[in-house]
Amino acid sequence: MFTNTLLLWFLPLALVPIILHLLALFRIRTVELSTYRFLMDSYVQQRWRLRLLEYLLMFLRAAFVALIVLSFSRPVVQKFEFLVAGGTGRDVTIIVDAGATMTLRTGGKTSLERAQDAAKVIVDLLGPEDHVTVIRAGRRPQTMATGFALRTETINTNIAAIKPDPSRADLSLALSEALSTPARAPRMICVLTGGGRTAWSDLEGHPALRKLGPDTPFVVMNVGPSEPVVNVGVLGEPPRPLRAVIGLPVLLEATVANCSRDRPADATLSVMLDDKRVDYSNVALQPAQTTTLPFTVTPTRQGLIKGSFSLSADAFADDDAFLFCLNVEPRLEVLIVIGQSGPQSSQDPGYEVNYINAAMTSSLHAGKADSKATRGRSLADALSVTTTRLREMSRSQLEATDVVILDNAVMKPRHGRMLRQYVESGGGLLIFPGSRSDPADYAKSLLRGSELPKLGKPVGDPDVESSFSSLGEIDLRHPVLSAFDDPELDSFSTVQLYRYFPIEADATATGTAKVLVRLPDQTPILVEAAMGEGKILLAGFAATPNWSNLPLKPEYVPLLLRSVAYLRRPTQAQVQPAVRPHMPASLRLTESWSQARVEATDPDGQLHPIDVKYTGNGYTGTLLQTGRKGYYSFMVEPPVELSPERIELAFAVNLDTSREDFETLNEAEIGGLLAPVEPLYLSGSPDDPTLKNQLTQRREIWRLLIWVLFCVIGVEFFLATLRPSRGSKGREVGHP
Numbered sequence: 001m002f003t004n005t006l007l008l009w010f011l012p013l014a015l016v017p018i019i020l021h022l023l024a025l026f027r028i029r030t031v032e033l034s035t036y037r038f039l040m041d042s043y044v045q046q047r048w049r050l051r052l053l054e055y056l057l058m059f060l061r062a063a064f065v066a067l068i069v070l071s072f073s074r075p076v077v078q079k080f081e082f083l084v085a086g087g088t089g090r091d092v093t094i095i096v097d098a099g100a101t102m103t104l105r106t107g108g109k110t111s112l113e114r115a116q117d118a119a120k121v122i123v124d125l126l127g128p129e130d131h132v133t134v135i136r137a138g139r140r141p142q143t144m145a146t147g148f149a150l151r152t153e154t155i156n157t158n159i160a161a162i163k164p165d166p167s168r169a170d171l172s173l174a175l176s177e178a179l180s181t182p183a184r185a186p187r188m189i190c191v192l193t194g195g196g197r198t199a200w201s202d203l204e205g206h207p208a209l210r211k212l213g214p215d216t217p218f219v220v221m222n223v224g225p226s227e228p229v230v231n232v233g234v235l236g237e238p239p240r241p242l243r244a245v246i247g248l249p250v251l252l253e254a255t256v257a258n259c260s261r262d263r264p265a266d267a268t269l270s271v272m273l274d275d276k277r278v279d280y281s282n283v284a285l286q287p288a289q290t291t292t293l294p295f296t297v298t299p300t301r302q303g304l305i306k307g308s309f310s311l312s313a314d315a316f317a318d319d320d321a322f323l324f325c326l327n328v329e330p331r332l333e334v335l336i337v338i339g340q341s342g343p344q345s346s347q348d349p350g351y352e353v354n355y356i357n358a359a360m361t362s363s364l365h366a367g368k369a370d371s372k373a374t375r376g377r378s379l380a381d382a383l384s385v386t387t388t389r390l391r392e393m394s395r396s397q398l399e400a401t402d403v404v405i406l407d408n409a410v411m412k413p414r415h416g417r418m419l420r421q422y423v424e425s426g427g428g429l430l431i432f433p434g435s436r437s438d439p440a441d442y443a444k445s446l447l448r449g450s451e452l453p454k455l456g457k458p459v460g461d462p463d464v465e466s467s468f469s470s471l472g473e474i475d476l477r478h479p480v481l482s483a484f485d486d487p488e489l490d491s492f493s494t495v496q497l498y499r500y501f502p503i504e505a506d507a508t509a510t511g512t513a514k515v516l517v518r519l520p521d522q523t524p525i526l527v528e529a530a531m532g533e534g535k536i537l538l539a540g541f542a543a544t545p546n547w548s549n550l551p552l553k554p555e556y557v558p559l560l561l562r563s564v565a566y567l568r569r570p571t572q573a574q575v576q577p578a579v580r581p582h583m584p585a586s587l588r589l590t591e592s593w594s595q596a597r598v599e600a601t602d603p604d605g606q607l608h609p610i611d612v613k614y615t616g617n618g619y620t621g622t623l624l625q626t627g628r629k630g631y632y633s634f635m636v637e638p639p640v641e642l643s644p645e646r647i648e649l650a651f652a653v654n655l656d657t658s659r660e661d662f663e664t665l666n667e668a669e670i671g672g673l674l675a676p677v678e679p680l681y682l683s684g685s686p687d688d689p690t691l692k693n694q695l696t697q698r699r700e701i702w703r704l705l706i707w708v709l710f711c712v713i714g715v716e717f718f719l720a721t722l723r724p725s726r727g728s729k730g731r732e733v734g735h736p
Helices: 005-024 036-073 111-125 152-160 171-178 197-203 207-211 349-360 374-382 395-399 413-424 439-445 556-567 667-673 689-695 702-722
Strands: 029-031 076-078 091-097 131-137 141-148 187-193 218-222 232-235 250-258 265-273 276-285 290-297 303-310 321-328 332-338 383-389 403-407 428-432 514-518 524-531 534-539 573-575 585-589 597-601 607-610 612-614 619-623 630-637 647-653 680-683 698-700 731-733
Touching (some): 005 036, 036 702, 091 171, 131 171, 171 187, 197 667, 250 276, 303 647, 321 630, 332 349, 395 413, 403 413, 413 524, 428 556, 573 647, 585 647, 619 630, 667 680
Parallel strands (some): 091 131, 187 218, 218 680
Antiparallel strands (some): 029 731, 131 141, 524 534
16 A cells, blocks of 8 residues: 555656666677687686676666655555464554533534544554444543444444533543453554543543553544634533512523633623523623623513523534523512501501512612613512401411511411411511510510521610611622622612611521621621521511611612512422533422422433432432433423423533633643653644554555665665776677
């Protein structure tokens, strides 16, 4: 086999020395005469030697021309079988990097496509006695093909079936998989990779490297882009919205990163709901900069809404969209419970109710301003607010309520038992104490138990300004307060508490209380606590402007609305909006729906039956097959006696990448990670002749031919000096 076959047309030039020799046989020679007898004796003695030298010179000169032509033709020969373990072939393992960043497209092809092309070239050039194993390196290794190289078509089909993993590749696990079985013959490892730093990070000092002998060929071919790539992607954690309710604003966050270390980038990030852009933001990123952008969206309908954060397409399109789902629930049933009737005054419970009702129907919200007039009407439609007095509250009324707001109520033992049972069964309770509230009655009838927070005696005088208190530490990571985590809002900075109840809460690791807001002296003033399956949010201030100026501040409305959305009773079925790839996606069901029939659908449309089991925290069904980016859905068919309608809930799976995943290693860095193994590093396309020479049993021998050519020149020069000299005088005789 020859690399440059066209040059073989010059091979007949090797006949020129032979033709010249034949012509020289009939050349007229000049012989010096002394006596004819002496001439004949001398000629007979030297004739055999002259003939031999002339033929040797003829063949050497012909070989000289042939070697020149063959050297430029670059011949490739099959390696001798006796050099390969007695003709048993080799055990070749091809590891294909299938990490998320291998879909980076440059030059019209992705890095994974170039790796697949290179793998097919290797298989095609191997001998029939070579054994081939193809391993897909993703988050977990997967053997795609194994068998002798003569099954070329089957192996190449399996190579073409390699799909990218939404997570980074782990080459250390792939190498361990390659070495987990005994070698059938002398082993060879070939790694086809894009050179991403994170894929190689776990290989440094890995025990698998010690299993490779010093004579084991280890070839690394970098099929990634040769030039730096500017890529802007939506990365980071899935969004953390509250349970989405129609008309209630939901806060979403998108993390955008510039993966280039030396080039700035500009991008436009759009928020898409049901394929319609509802918001956008222009962002300018410096090299290697990462920024997080908050967005507030308000669902206008109930049911499943598929959303995404989208960027304009670039070389790596897979991280230009971050998917999420909003499973929007119908309207909230809110019950406001006020104290006993009394004279209408600023201290009367009805006075506080005016502010709570106003918040339930207000169009204000936390986050960016929105000029749409429909927001207020949507919010009003999303809430069903009922007001009742404590003495008129009933169990049936509580069972139909999502959240109870207890406003300046006088707590009686009977009412405390009803509210405790309501919360323990999953309901949410928001408590605003007031002038009629007795901390001892609350501790005895409702907040009974050492693990629950307690109200202290009221502090402060509305008529004495020196007794006022501002707010101190605020937990902006909590879902109720996360909407205020924006420096531009400067939230709660001007809030003043004129009179308040200090809260005693066990916020240690063993306690159930969680402090959301503290005063400057570290006194808790807003605390969350668990009670059975439900939650309580206890405020140390009243919902009236003569106890604080909070009801008059813009923070009051979103604080109240988000508290209601957070505390509401769990729905029959609930799922996260997005999960990481290969992580279990859990569907939570209430006890009444524990016998529901559940099926999951992946992005390819394949159905997966889901078993629902009791896990200690409720009834849960889990989908484990989350290895593809895209939208997944749960179809829940409840028991017939509960509801004839099915419920569809959805979640999304995104790429698990970071800015560091686009940092590539050079030859020296890869060599350092693989020590003591000394790899052969190649960088190029699959038709690189170096790859063909190093990874197969065919070898180019043009270098050897050059050395043979020099040897021929030397031998020819030596033989030419051995020929006897011929005189220039004498008479001419014909050659016999």
